[in-house]
Amino acid sequence: MVKAVPPWLRIASGLFLALTALFLLAPLVVVIGVSFSESQFIAFPPNGLSLRWYEQVLTSNVYLSAGWVSLQIAILVTVLATLIGGAAAIAIHRRQLPGTDVLATALLSPLVLPTIIYAIGMLMFWSAVIGPIHPIALAIAHTVIALPYVVRTTLAVLAESNPFLEEAARTMGANRLQRLLYVVLPQCVPGLGAGAFFAFNISFDEAVLSLFLRGPTLNTLPVQIYGQLEFSPDPSVAAVSTIMIVLTIVLIVVIDRMLGITKFAST
Amino acid sequence: MNDRTENLLLALPGILLLALAFLFPIGQMLILSVSGPDGFTLAPFARFLSDPYYMGVLWRTVRLSLIITIICAVIGFPLAYIMTKVGPRLRLWLVIMIILPLMTSVVIRTFGWMVMLSRSGIIPQILRDFDLVGRNFALMQTETAIVIGMVQVLLPFMTLSILGVLTRVDGRLEEAARTMGCSFLQTVRTVVLPLSLPGLVAGSLLCFTLSASSFVTPNLLGGSRIQVLAASIYRSVTSAPDWPFASAQAVILFVGILLVLIPYMKLTGGKNG
Numbered sequence: 001m002v003k004a005v006p007p008w009l010r011i012a013s014g015l016f017l018a019l020t021a022l023f024l025l026a027p028l029v030v031v032i033g034v035s036f037s038e039s040q041f042i043a044f045p046p047n048g049l050s051l052r053w054y055e056q057v058l059t060s061n062v063y064l065s066a067g068w069v070s071l072q073i074a075i076l077v078t079v080l081a082t083l084i085g086g087a088a089a090i091a092i093h094r095r096q097l098p099g100t101d102v103l104a105t106a107l108l109s110p111l112v113l114p115t116i117i118y119a120i121g122m123l124m125f126w127s128a129v130i131g132p133i134h135p136i137a138l139a140i141a142h143t144v145i146a147l148p149y150v151v152r153t154t155l156a157v158l159a160e161s162n163p164f165l166e167e168a169a170r171t172m173g174a175n176r177l178q179r180l181l182y183v184v185l186p187q188c189v190p191g192l193g194a195g196a197f198f199a200f201n202i203s204f205d206e207a208v209l210s211l212f213l214r215g216p217t218l219n220t221l222p223v224q225i226y227g228q229l230e231f232s233p234d235p236s237v238a239a240v241s242t243i244m245i246v247l248t249i250v251l252i253v254v255i256d257r258m259l260g261i262t263k264f265a266s267t
Numbered sequence: 268m269n270d271r272t273e274n275l276l277l278a279l280p281g282i283l284l285l286a287l288a289f290l291f292p293i294g295q296m297l298i299l300s301v302s303g304p305d306g307f308t309l310a311p312f313a314r315f316l317s318d319p320y321y322m323g324v325l326w327r328t329v330r331l332s333l334i335i336t337i338i339c340a341v342i343g344f345p346l347a348y349i350m351t352k353v354g355p356r357l358r359l360w361l362v363i364m365i366i367l368p369l370m371t372s373v374v375i376r377t378f379g380w381m382v383m384l385s386r387s388g389i390i391p392q393i394l395r396d397f398d399l400v401g402r403n404f405a406l407m408q409t410e411t412a413i414v415i416g417m418v419q420v421l422l423p424f425m426t427l428s429i430l431g432v433l434t435r436v437d438g439r440l441e442e443a444a445r446t447m448g449c450s451f452l453q454t455v456r457t458v459v460l461p462l463s464l465p466g467l468v469a470g471s472l473l474c475f476t477l478s479a480s481s482f483v484t485p486n487l488l489g490g491s492r493i494q495v496l497a498a499s500i501y502r503s504v505t506s507a508p509d510w511p512f513a514s515a516q517a518v519i520l521f522v523g524i525l526l527v528l529i530p531y532m533k534l535t536g537g538k539n540g
Contacts, residue, residue, distance in 0.1 A: 016349070020342060020346055023422075025367070028376070031375055042385075087278065091277040092278070097275060107281055112476070114477070116482060116497045117517045120296055121294075122292045125292035141288065143284065144284060151281075212501075225372075229374070230487065237378065241374075248370045249367065
Protein backbone atom coordinates (compact mmCIF):
# COMPACT_ATOMS: atom_id res chain seq x y z
CA MET A 1 0.00 0.00 0.00
CA VAL A 2 1.02 3.63 -0.40
CA LYS A 3 3.13 5.29 2.30
CA ALA A 4 0.41 7.49 3.72
CA VAL A 5 -1.60 4.54 4.95
CA PRO A 6 -1.97 4.59 8.74
CA PRO A 7 -0.53 1.52 10.50
CA TRP A 8 -3.88 0.48 12.01
CA LEU A 9 -5.18 0.16 8.48
CA ARG A 10 -2.37 -2.18 7.45
CA ILE A 11 -3.07 -4.38 10.44
CA ALA A 12 -6.80 -4.27 9.79
CA SER A 13 -6.24 -5.22 6.12
CA GLY A 14 -4.02 -8.12 7.09
CA LEU A 15 -6.57 -9.38 9.57
CA PHE A 16 -9.36 -8.94 7.04
CA LEU A 17 -7.45 -10.92 4.39
CA ALA A 18 -6.70 -13.72 6.85
CA LEU A 19 -10.34 -13.99 7.93
CA THR A 20 -11.60 -13.91 4.34
CA ALA A 21 -9.13 -16.60 3.33
CA LEU A 22 -10.29 -18.71 6.26
CA PHE A 23 -13.93 -18.18 5.30
CA LEU A 24 -13.40 -18.97 1.61
CA LEU A 25 -11.16 -21.99 2.06
CA ALA A 26 -12.63 -23.52 5.23
CA PRO A 27 -15.25 -25.71 3.48
CA LEU A 28 -12.60 -27.22 1.21
CA VAL A 29 -10.16 -27.81 4.05
CA VAL A 30 -12.89 -29.42 6.14
CA VAL A 31 -13.96 -31.75 3.32
CA ILE A 32 -10.35 -32.79 2.72
CA GLY A 33 -9.89 -33.33 6.46
CA VAL A 34 -12.99 -35.51 6.80
CA SER A 35 -11.86 -37.71 3.91
CA PHE A 36 -8.87 -38.97 5.94
CA SER A 37 -11.02 -39.88 8.91
CA GLU A 38 -10.76 -43.34 10.41
CA SER A 39 -14.20 -43.43 11.97
CA GLN A 40 -17.57 -44.17 10.37
CA PHE A 41 -18.81 -40.72 11.17
CA ILE A 42 -18.27 -37.39 9.56
CA ALA A 43 -16.27 -35.33 11.99
CA PHE A 44 -13.88 -32.44 11.75
CA PRO A 45 -11.16 -32.51 13.00
CA PRO A 46 -11.07 -36.16 11.84
CA ASN A 47 -10.70 -38.98 14.34
CA GLY A 48 -7.55 -40.83 13.46
CA LEU A 49 -5.98 -41.03 10.03
CA SER A 50 -6.66 -43.58 7.34
CA LEU A 51 -7.07 -43.98 3.63
CA ARG A 52 -9.91 -46.48 3.96
CA TRP A 53 -12.51 -44.13 2.44
CA TYR A 54 -10.35 -43.66 -0.63
CA GLU A 55 -10.05 -47.41 -0.91
CA GLN A 56 -13.80 -47.70 -0.62
CA VAL A 57 -14.40 -45.04 -3.28
CA LEU A 58 -11.93 -46.54 -5.72
CA THR A 59 -13.53 -49.97 -5.38
CA SER A 60 -17.14 -48.77 -5.32
CA ASN A 61 -19.19 -49.37 -8.43
CA VAL A 62 -21.49 -46.47 -7.69
CA TYR A 63 -18.74 -43.88 -7.54
CA LEU A 64 -16.69 -45.35 -10.35
CA SER A 65 -19.59 -45.48 -12.77
CA ALA A 66 -20.75 -41.98 -11.83
CA GLY A 67 -17.18 -40.76 -12.24
CA TRP A 68 -16.91 -42.45 -15.62
CA VAL A 69 -20.17 -40.84 -16.79
CA SER A 70 -19.00 -37.41 -15.52
CA LEU A 71 -15.66 -37.80 -17.27
CA GLN A 72 -17.15 -38.87 -20.60
CA ILE A 73 -19.69 -36.05 -20.58
CA ALA A 74 -17.08 -33.49 -19.52
CA ILE A 75 -14.73 -34.52 -22.34
CA LEU A 76 -17.51 -34.40 -24.92
CA VAL A 77 -18.62 -30.99 -23.63
CA THR A 78 -15.04 -29.68 -23.72
CA VAL A 79 -14.61 -30.70 -27.35
CA LEU A 80 -18.01 -29.40 -28.45
CA ALA A 81 -17.86 -26.11 -26.56
CA THR A 82 -14.30 -25.38 -27.69
CA LEU A 83 -14.99 -26.09 -31.37
CA ILE A 84 -18.38 -24.36 -31.54
CA GLY A 85 -17.51 -21.46 -29.22
CA GLY A 86 -14.08 -20.89 -30.78
CA ALA A 87 -15.50 -20.80 -34.31
CA ALA A 88 -18.27 -18.43 -33.26
CA ALA A 89 -15.76 -16.17 -31.48
CA ILE A 90 -13.66 -15.91 -34.65
CA ALA A 91 -16.76 -14.95 -36.65
CA ILE A 92 -17.76 -12.38 -34.01
CA HIS A 93 -14.26 -10.93 -33.85
CA ARG A 94 -14.18 -10.29 -37.62
CA ARG A 95 -17.43 -8.30 -37.38
CA GLN A 96 -18.39 -8.97 -40.99
CA LEU A 97 -21.73 -10.65 -40.35
CA PRO A 98 -24.86 -8.53 -40.01
CA GLY A 99 -26.09 -8.66 -36.43
CA THR A 100 -22.72 -9.53 -34.92
CA ASP A 101 -23.60 -7.78 -31.67
CA VAL A 102 -26.87 -9.67 -31.38
CA LEU A 103 -25.01 -12.91 -31.98
CA ALA A 104 -22.43 -12.06 -29.32
CA THR A 105 -25.12 -11.16 -26.78
CA ALA A 106 -27.08 -14.31 -27.59
CA LEU A 107 -24.02 -16.52 -27.18
CA LEU A 108 -23.26 -14.97 -23.79
CA SER A 109 -26.88 -15.08 -22.59
CA PRO A 110 -26.69 -18.55 -20.96
CA LEU A 111 -24.40 -16.83 -18.42
CA VAL A 112 -27.20 -14.52 -17.33
CA LEU A 113 -30.20 -16.84 -17.36
CA PRO A 114 -30.45 -18.79 -14.09
CA THR A 115 -29.42 -22.39 -14.67
CA ILE A 116 -32.49 -23.75 -12.94
CA ILE A 117 -34.78 -22.04 -15.46
CA TYR A 118 -32.78 -23.47 -18.34
CA ALA A 119 -32.75 -26.87 -16.64
CA ILE A 120 -36.56 -27.02 -16.54
CA GLY A 121 -36.85 -25.82 -20.13
CA MET A 122 -34.39 -28.43 -21.36
CA LEU A 123 -36.02 -31.23 -19.35
CA MET A 124 -39.48 -30.45 -20.70
CA PHE A 125 -38.29 -29.89 -24.23
CA TRP A 126 -36.31 -33.11 -24.37
CA SER A 127 -39.05 -35.23 -22.79
CA ALA A 128 -41.76 -33.75 -24.99
CA VAL A 129 -39.93 -33.61 -28.33
CA ILE A 130 -37.22 -36.27 -28.23
CA GLY A 131 -38.02 -38.82 -25.55
CA PRO A 132 -36.38 -40.29 -22.44
CA ILE A 133 -33.45 -38.33 -21.05
CA HIS A 134 -30.20 -39.51 -22.58
CA PRO A 135 -26.61 -38.62 -21.62
CA ILE A 136 -26.47 -36.65 -24.88
CA ALA A 137 -29.17 -34.31 -23.53
CA LEU A 138 -26.97 -33.54 -20.53
CA ALA A 139 -23.90 -33.07 -22.74
CA ILE A 140 -25.79 -30.62 -24.97
CA ALA A 141 -27.13 -28.67 -21.98
CA HIS A 142 -23.64 -28.49 -20.43
CA THR A 143 -22.25 -27.33 -23.77
CA VAL A 144 -24.77 -24.49 -23.89
CA ILE A 145 -23.74 -23.17 -20.47
CA ALA A 146 -20.01 -23.71 -21.13
CA LEU A 147 -20.12 -21.96 -24.51
CA PRO A 148 -20.05 -18.36 -23.17
CA TYR A 149 -16.79 -19.04 -21.34
CA VAL A 150 -15.03 -20.26 -24.49
CA VAL A 151 -16.43 -17.35 -26.52
CA ARG A 152 -15.26 -14.87 -23.90
CA THR A 153 -11.73 -16.23 -23.46
CA THR A 154 -11.24 -16.56 -27.23
CA LEU A 155 -12.54 -13.04 -27.89
CA ALA A 156 -10.25 -11.67 -25.18
CA VAL A 157 -7.22 -13.25 -26.84
CA LEU A 158 -8.29 -12.18 -30.34
CA ALA A 159 -8.76 -8.60 -29.17
CA GLU A 160 -5.04 -8.43 -28.48
CA SER A 161 -3.96 -10.17 -31.68
CA ASN A 162 -2.41 -8.45 -34.67
CA PRO A 163 -5.13 -7.76 -37.26
CA PHE A 164 -2.62 -7.45 -40.10
CA LEU A 165 -1.31 -11.00 -39.89
CA GLU A 166 -4.30 -12.40 -41.74
CA GLU A 167 -4.04 -9.65 -44.33
CA ALA A 168 -0.36 -10.41 -44.78
CA ALA A 169 -1.12 -14.10 -45.27
CA ARG A 170 -3.72 -13.20 -47.87
CA THR A 171 -1.28 -11.10 -49.90
CA MET A 172 1.23 -13.93 -49.69
CA GLY A 173 -1.32 -16.16 -51.41
CA ALA A 174 -2.76 -18.19 -48.53
CA ASN A 175 -6.29 -19.37 -49.22
CA ARG A 176 -9.19 -19.11 -46.76
CA LEU A 177 -8.64 -22.44 -45.07
CA GLN A 178 -4.90 -21.92 -44.82
CA ARG A 179 -5.42 -18.49 -43.26
CA LEU A 180 -7.87 -19.89 -40.77
CA LEU A 181 -5.77 -22.90 -39.81
CA TYR A 182 -2.27 -21.42 -39.89
CA VAL A 183 -2.82 -17.78 -38.99
CA VAL A 184 -6.04 -17.22 -37.02
CA LEU A 185 -6.29 -20.49 -35.12
CA PRO A 186 -2.76 -20.41 -33.63
CA GLN A 187 -3.51 -16.93 -32.27
CA CYS A 188 -6.63 -18.26 -30.55
CA VAL A 189 -4.85 -21.12 -28.81
CA PRO A 190 -4.41 -19.55 -25.34
CA GLY A 191 -8.07 -18.46 -25.28
CA LEU A 192 -9.30 -21.78 -26.61
CA GLY A 193 -7.16 -23.60 -24.07
CA ALA A 194 -8.41 -21.60 -21.11
CA GLY A 195 -11.97 -21.88 -22.39
CA ALA A 196 -11.58 -25.64 -22.79
CA PHE A 197 -10.43 -26.05 -19.19
CA PHE A 198 -13.30 -23.93 -17.97
CA ALA A 199 -15.75 -25.97 -20.05
CA PHE A 200 -14.36 -29.17 -18.56
CA ASN A 201 -14.60 -27.78 -15.05
CA ILE A 202 -18.14 -26.48 -15.53
CA SER A 203 -19.37 -29.79 -16.89
CA PHE A 204 -17.55 -31.93 -14.36
CA ASP A 205 -18.76 -29.92 -11.35
CA GLU A 206 -22.22 -28.94 -12.56
CA ALA A 207 -25.06 -30.15 -10.34
CA VAL A 208 -28.26 -28.32 -11.23
CA LEU A 209 -28.67 -29.37 -14.87
CA SER A 210 -27.43 -32.83 -13.97
CA LEU A 211 -30.04 -33.17 -11.20
CA PHE A 212 -32.86 -32.22 -13.55
CA LEU A 213 -31.62 -34.23 -16.52
CA ARG A 214 -30.67 -37.35 -14.64
CA GLY A 215 -32.03 -40.73 -15.56
CA PRO A 216 -31.82 -44.29 -14.32
CA THR A 217 -28.57 -44.82 -16.20
CA LEU A 218 -27.36 -41.26 -15.89
CA ASN A 219 -25.74 -40.29 -12.64
CA THR A 220 -22.83 -37.87 -12.48
CA LEU A 221 -20.45 -37.40 -9.56
CA PRO A 222 -21.98 -34.13 -8.27
CA VAL A 223 -25.46 -35.74 -8.41
CA GLN A 224 -24.14 -38.80 -6.58
CA ILE A 225 -22.59 -36.57 -3.91
CA TYR A 226 -25.76 -34.50 -3.62
CA GLY A 227 -27.87 -37.63 -3.15
CA GLN A 228 -25.54 -38.97 -0.45
CA LEU A 229 -25.54 -35.64 1.38
CA GLU A 230 -29.33 -35.59 1.40
CA PHE A 231 -29.74 -39.10 2.75
CA SER A 232 -26.67 -40.89 4.07
CA PRO A 233 -23.47 -38.89 4.26
CA ASP A 234 -20.34 -40.81 5.28
CA PRO A 235 -16.64 -39.98 4.87
CA SER A 236 -16.55 -41.68 1.45
CA VAL A 237 -18.40 -38.63 0.09
CA ALA A 238 -15.54 -36.53 1.42
CA ALA A 239 -13.01 -38.75 -0.33
CA VAL A 240 -14.75 -38.32 -3.71
CA SER A 241 -15.04 -34.60 -3.08
CA THR A 242 -11.34 -34.40 -2.25
CA ILE A 243 -10.46 -36.13 -5.51
CA MET A 244 -12.58 -33.53 -7.33
CA ILE A 245 -10.89 -30.67 -5.44
CA VAL A 246 -7.47 -32.02 -6.41
CA LEU A 247 -8.60 -32.16 -10.02
CA THR A 248 -9.69 -28.51 -9.76
CA ILE A 249 -6.28 -27.52 -8.38
CA VAL A 250 -4.59 -29.29 -11.30
CA LEU A 251 -6.87 -27.40 -13.73
CA ILE A 252 -6.03 -24.06 -12.10
CA VAL A 253 -2.29 -24.74 -12.33
CA VAL A 254 -2.65 -25.64 -16.02
CA ILE A 255 -4.76 -22.53 -16.75
CA ASP A 256 -2.18 -20.42 -14.92
CA ARG A 257 0.60 -21.86 -17.08
CA MET A 258 -1.36 -21.24 -20.26
CA LEU A 259 -2.80 -17.79 -19.73
CA GLY A 260 -1.87 -16.53 -16.29
CA ILE A 261 -4.61 -16.83 -13.72
CA THR A 262 -4.29 -13.22 -12.52
CA LYS A 263 -4.86 -11.92 -16.02
CA PHE A 264 -7.78 -14.23 -16.52
CA ALA A 265 -9.41 -13.19 -13.26
CA SER A 266 -9.50 -9.52 -14.19
CA THR A 267 -10.98 -9.95 -17.66
CA MET B 268 -16.97 -18.49 -51.08
CA ASN B 269 -16.82 -14.93 -49.80
CA ASP B 270 -15.97 -13.53 -46.37
CA ARG B 271 -19.56 -13.46 -45.26
CA THR B 272 -20.18 -17.10 -46.13
CA GLU B 273 -17.03 -18.15 -44.34
CA ASN B 274 -18.01 -16.31 -41.18
CA LEU B 275 -21.55 -17.60 -41.37
CA LEU B 276 -20.21 -21.14 -41.57
CA LEU B 277 -18.05 -20.46 -38.50
CA ALA B 278 -20.93 -19.04 -36.50
CA LEU B 279 -23.57 -21.49 -37.69
CA PRO B 280 -22.95 -24.34 -35.21
CA GLY B 281 -23.19 -21.84 -32.36
CA ILE B 282 -26.36 -20.28 -33.74
CA LEU B 283 -27.98 -23.68 -34.28
CA LEU B 284 -27.02 -24.98 -30.84
CA LEU B 285 -28.32 -21.85 -29.17
CA ALA B 286 -31.57 -21.82 -31.13
CA LEU B 287 -32.36 -25.51 -30.77
CA ALA B 288 -31.02 -26.25 -27.30
CA PHE B 289 -31.48 -22.91 -25.52
CA LEU B 290 -34.03 -20.51 -26.99
CA PHE B 291 -36.44 -23.21 -28.11
CA PRO B 292 -36.60 -25.07 -24.76
CA ILE B 293 -37.06 -21.82 -22.87
CA GLY B 294 -39.76 -20.68 -25.26
CA GLN B 295 -41.49 -24.01 -24.82
CA MET B 296 -41.33 -23.67 -21.05
CA LEU B 297 -42.90 -20.20 -21.28
CA ILE B 298 -45.71 -21.60 -23.38
CA LEU B 299 -46.21 -24.54 -21.05
CA SER B 300 -46.60 -22.21 -18.06
CA VAL B 301 -49.74 -20.71 -19.60
CA SER B 302 -51.25 -23.76 -21.27
CA GLY B 303 -53.85 -25.87 -19.53
CA PRO B 304 -55.99 -28.77 -20.75
CA ASP B 305 -58.37 -26.34 -22.50
CA GLY B 306 -55.90 -23.91 -23.96
CA PHE B 307 -54.59 -20.68 -22.47
CA THR B 308 -54.75 -20.42 -18.70
CA LEU B 309 -53.17 -18.51 -15.88
CA ALA B 310 -54.25 -21.08 -13.31
CA PRO B 311 -50.71 -22.11 -12.20
CA PHE B 312 -49.85 -18.46 -11.58
CA ALA B 313 -53.10 -17.88 -9.70
CA ARG B 314 -52.39 -20.96 -7.59
CA PHE B 315 -48.93 -19.67 -6.66
CA LEU B 316 -49.96 -16.09 -5.97
CA SER B 317 -53.00 -16.97 -3.89
CA ASP B 318 -51.29 -19.48 -1.64
CA PRO B 319 -49.72 -17.94 1.50
CA TYR B 320 -47.24 -20.84 1.64
CA TYR B 321 -45.82 -20.06 -1.79
CA MET B 322 -45.89 -16.33 -1.18
CA GLY B 323 -43.85 -17.03 1.94
CA VAL B 324 -41.37 -19.00 -0.16
CA LEU B 325 -41.13 -16.11 -2.61
CA TRP B 326 -40.64 -13.54 0.14
CA ARG B 327 -37.96 -15.67 1.81
CA THR B 328 -36.16 -16.01 -1.53
CA VAL B 329 -36.13 -12.26 -2.13
CA ARG B 330 -35.16 -11.41 1.45
CA LEU B 331 -32.32 -13.94 1.67
CA SER B 332 -30.99 -12.95 -1.77
CA LEU B 333 -30.87 -9.29 -0.73
CA ILE B 334 -29.09 -10.09 2.54
CA ILE B 335 -26.60 -12.36 0.76
CA THR B 336 -25.92 -9.73 -1.92
CA ILE B 337 -25.35 -6.98 0.65
CA ILE B 338 -22.97 -9.11 2.73
CA CYS B 339 -21.06 -10.12 -0.42
CA ALA B 340 -20.71 -6.44 -1.38
CA VAL B 341 -19.55 -5.44 2.11
CA ILE B 342 -16.82 -8.12 2.13
CA GLY B 343 -16.12 -8.10 -1.62
CA PHE B 344 -15.38 -4.39 -2.00
CA PRO B 345 -12.54 -4.14 0.56
CA LEU B 346 -11.19 -7.49 -0.63
CA ALA B 347 -11.01 -6.31 -4.25
CA TYR B 348 -9.59 -2.94 -3.18
CA ILE B 349 -6.84 -4.50 -1.08
CA MET B 350 -6.04 -6.82 -4.01
CA THR B 351 -5.27 -3.84 -6.23
CA LYS B 352 -2.84 -2.49 -3.62
CA VAL B 353 -0.76 -5.52 -2.71
CA GLY B 354 2.34 -6.76 -4.51
CA PRO B 355 2.09 -9.20 -7.42
CA ARG B 356 3.06 -12.24 -5.35
CA LEU B 357 0.44 -11.80 -2.64
CA ARG B 358 -2.03 -10.86 -5.34
CA LEU B 359 -1.50 -14.16 -7.13
CA TRP B 360 -2.20 -16.02 -3.89
CA LEU B 361 -5.32 -13.97 -3.28
CA VAL B 362 -6.57 -14.71 -6.79
CA ILE B 363 -5.99 -18.40 -6.18
CA MET B 364 -7.80 -18.12 -2.85
CA ILE B 365 -10.81 -16.77 -4.78
CA ILE B 366 -10.62 -18.98 -7.90
CA LEU B 367 -10.15 -22.28 -6.07
CA PRO B 368 -13.50 -22.21 -4.26
CA LEU B 369 -15.15 -20.65 -7.32
CA MET B 370 -14.13 -23.61 -9.44
CA THR B 371 -15.03 -26.22 -6.83
CA SER B 372 -18.47 -27.76 -7.17
CA VAL B 373 -21.16 -25.99 -5.13
CA VAL B 374 -22.20 -29.41 -3.81
CA ILE B 375 -18.75 -29.96 -2.31
CA ARG B 376 -18.58 -26.52 -0.73
CA THR B 377 -22.03 -26.99 0.75
CA PHE B 378 -20.87 -30.31 2.15
CA GLY B 379 -18.05 -28.49 3.92
CA TRP B 380 -20.55 -26.12 5.52
CA MET B 381 -22.79 -29.01 6.53
CA VAL B 382 -19.86 -30.48 8.45
CA MET B 383 -18.95 -27.16 10.09
CA LEU B 384 -22.48 -26.05 10.94
CA SER B 385 -23.90 -29.35 12.15
CA ARG B 386 -24.79 -29.78 15.82
CA SER B 387 -21.43 -31.30 16.68
CA GLY B 388 -19.69 -29.14 14.07
CA ILE B 389 -16.81 -26.85 14.76
CA ILE B 390 -18.73 -23.55 14.59
CA PRO B 391 -21.58 -24.24 17.06
CA GLN B 392 -18.93 -25.92 19.26
CA ILE B 393 -16.80 -22.77 19.38
CA LEU B 394 -19.84 -20.59 20.03
CA ARG B 395 -20.88 -22.87 22.89
CA ASP B 396 -17.37 -23.01 24.34
CA PHE B 397 -17.29 -19.25 24.54
CA ASP B 398 -20.76 -19.26 26.11
CA LEU B 399 -22.06 -17.07 23.33
CA VAL B 400 -25.05 -19.34 22.77
CA GLY B 401 -27.15 -21.76 24.75
CA ARG B 402 -26.77 -25.54 24.84
CA ASN B 403 -29.55 -26.13 22.37
CA PHE B 404 -28.15 -23.76 19.80
CA ALA B 405 -28.33 -25.11 16.25
CA LEU B 406 -27.23 -23.61 12.96
CA MET B 407 -28.18 -26.31 10.46
CA GLN B 408 -31.64 -25.93 8.95
CA THR B 409 -31.75 -22.22 9.64
CA GLU B 410 -31.77 -19.21 7.36
CA THR B 411 -28.46 -18.16 8.92
CA ALA B 412 -26.89 -21.36 7.59
CA ILE B 413 -28.18 -20.59 4.10
CA VAL B 414 -26.76 -17.06 4.26
CA ILE B 415 -23.34 -18.26 5.48
CA GLY B 416 -23.11 -20.94 2.79
CA MET B 417 -24.37 -18.73 -0.02
CA VAL B 418 -22.05 -15.83 0.83
CA GLN B 419 -19.10 -18.19 0.54
CA VAL B 420 -20.41 -19.51 -2.77
CA LEU B 421 -21.04 -16.06 -4.27
CA LEU B 422 -18.29 -13.89 -2.76
CA PRO B 423 -15.83 -14.80 -5.58
CA PHE B 424 -18.26 -13.50 -8.22
CA MET B 425 -18.67 -10.20 -6.40
CA THR B 426 -14.93 -9.76 -5.77
CA LEU B 427 -13.93 -10.54 -9.34
CA SER B 428 -16.57 -8.15 -10.74
CA ILE B 429 -15.28 -5.29 -8.58
CA LEU B 430 -11.64 -6.23 -9.18
CA GLY B 431 -12.18 -6.13 -12.96
CA VAL B 432 -13.27 -2.49 -12.69
CA LEU B 433 -10.82 -1.40 -9.98
CA THR B 434 -7.74 -2.62 -11.86
CA ARG B 435 -8.62 -0.18 -14.64
CA VAL B 436 -8.95 2.82 -12.30
CA ASP B 437 -6.05 5.26 -12.57
CA GLY B 438 -4.12 5.15 -9.29
CA ARG B 439 -3.12 8.81 -9.72
CA LEU B 440 -6.69 9.86 -8.98
CA GLU B 441 -6.28 8.57 -5.45
CA GLU B 442 -2.93 10.27 -5.06
CA ALA B 443 -4.49 13.49 -6.28
CA ALA B 444 -7.23 13.22 -3.69
CA ARG B 445 -4.65 12.59 -0.97
CA THR B 446 -2.52 15.60 -2.00
CA MET B 447 -5.64 17.72 -1.95
CA GLY B 448 -6.01 16.88 1.72
CA CYS B 449 -8.39 13.93 1.77
CA SER B 450 -7.88 11.36 4.49
CA PHE B 451 -7.61 7.72 3.47
CA LEU B 452 -11.25 7.00 4.24
CA GLN B 453 -12.41 10.16 2.47
CA THR B 454 -10.45 9.11 -0.61
CA VAL B 455 -12.07 5.70 -0.59
CA ARG B 456 -15.50 7.19 -0.15
CA THR B 457 -15.29 10.01 -2.66
CA VAL B 458 -12.93 8.56 -5.30
CA VAL B 459 -12.54 4.78 -5.17
CA LEU B 460 -16.11 3.83 -4.30
CA PRO B 461 -17.83 5.89 -7.02
CA LEU B 462 -15.33 4.70 -9.63
CA SER B 463 -15.87 1.06 -8.68
CA LEU B 464 -19.64 1.40 -8.81
CA PRO B 465 -20.05 -0.33 -12.21
CA GLY B 466 -18.26 -3.39 -10.84
CA LEU B 467 -20.23 -3.24 -7.62
CA VAL B 468 -23.49 -3.08 -9.58
CA ALA B 469 -22.52 -5.90 -11.93
CA GLY B 470 -21.40 -8.04 -9.01
CA SER B 471 -24.59 -7.32 -7.05
CA LEU B 472 -26.79 -8.21 -10.01
CA LEU B 473 -24.87 -11.44 -10.45
CA CYS B 474 -25.05 -12.30 -6.74
CA PHE B 475 -28.73 -11.52 -6.52
CA THR B 476 -29.59 -13.54 -9.62
CA LEU B 477 -27.48 -16.50 -8.60
CA SER B 478 -28.70 -16.58 -5.03
CA ALA B 479 -32.37 -16.22 -6.01
CA SER B 480 -32.03 -19.16 -8.38
CA SER B 481 -29.81 -21.52 -6.42
CA PHE B 482 -31.23 -24.55 -4.71
CA VAL B 483 -28.40 -26.95 -3.91
CA THR B 484 -27.04 -24.89 -1.01
CA PRO B 485 -30.40 -23.68 0.42
CA ASN B 486 -31.84 -27.18 0.17
CA LEU B 487 -28.95 -28.89 1.94
CA LEU B 488 -28.32 -26.20 4.58
CA GLY B 489 -31.89 -25.05 5.14
CA GLY B 490 -33.61 -28.40 4.87
CA SER B 491 -37.07 -28.99 3.48
CA ARG B 492 -38.68 -26.82 6.14
CA ILE B 493 -37.03 -23.64 4.92
CA GLN B 494 -37.82 -23.67 1.23
CA VAL B 495 -36.72 -21.14 -1.33
CA LEU B 496 -38.30 -20.70 -4.73
CA ALA B 497 -35.70 -22.72 -6.65
CA ALA B 498 -36.04 -25.64 -4.22
CA SER B 499 -39.79 -25.45 -4.63
CA ILE B 500 -39.38 -25.60 -8.43
CA TYR B 501 -37.14 -28.63 -8.06
CA ARG B 502 -39.72 -30.33 -5.87
CA SER B 503 -42.50 -29.59 -8.34
CA VAL B 504 -40.45 -31.29 -11.04
CA THR B 505 -39.18 -34.32 -9.13
CA SER B 506 -41.64 -35.38 -6.43
CA ALA B 507 -44.96 -34.70 -8.16
CA PRO B 508 -44.20 -33.97 -11.80
CA ASP B 509 -46.34 -30.87 -12.25
CA TRP B 510 -44.72 -29.22 -15.22
CA PRO B 511 -47.10 -26.32 -15.74
CA PHE B 512 -46.74 -25.36 -12.08
CA ALA B 513 -42.96 -25.78 -12.21
CA SER B 514 -42.84 -23.63 -15.36
CA ALA B 515 -45.04 -21.00 -13.77
CA GLN B 516 -42.71 -20.84 -10.76
CA ALA B 517 -39.71 -20.55 -13.08
CA VAL B 518 -41.42 -17.68 -14.90
CA ILE B 519 -42.20 -15.99 -11.56
CA LEU B 520 -38.56 -16.39 -10.55
CA PHE B 521 -37.39 -14.89 -13.82
CA VAL B 522 -39.86 -12.00 -13.75
CA GLY B 523 -39.00 -11.37 -10.11
CA ILE B 524 -35.31 -11.17 -10.96
CA LEU B 525 -36.02 -8.80 -13.85
CA LEU B 526 -38.21 -6.59 -11.63
CA VAL B 527 -35.33 -6.13 -9.23
CA LEU B 528 -32.61 -5.81 -11.86
CA ILE B 529 -34.16 -3.32 -14.27
CA PRO B 530 -34.78 -0.44 -11.83
CA TYR B 531 -31.45 -1.17 -10.17
CA MET B 532 -29.62 -0.94 -13.49
CA LYS B 533 -31.50 2.22 -14.47
CA LEU B 534 -30.82 3.86 -11.14
CA THR B 535 -27.09 3.21 -11.06
CA GLY B 536 -26.69 3.48 -14.82
CA GLY B 537 -28.10 7.01 -14.68
CA LYS B 538 -25.68 8.00 -11.95
CA ASN B 539 -22.70 6.92 -14.02
CA GLY B 540 -23.85 8.83 -17.03
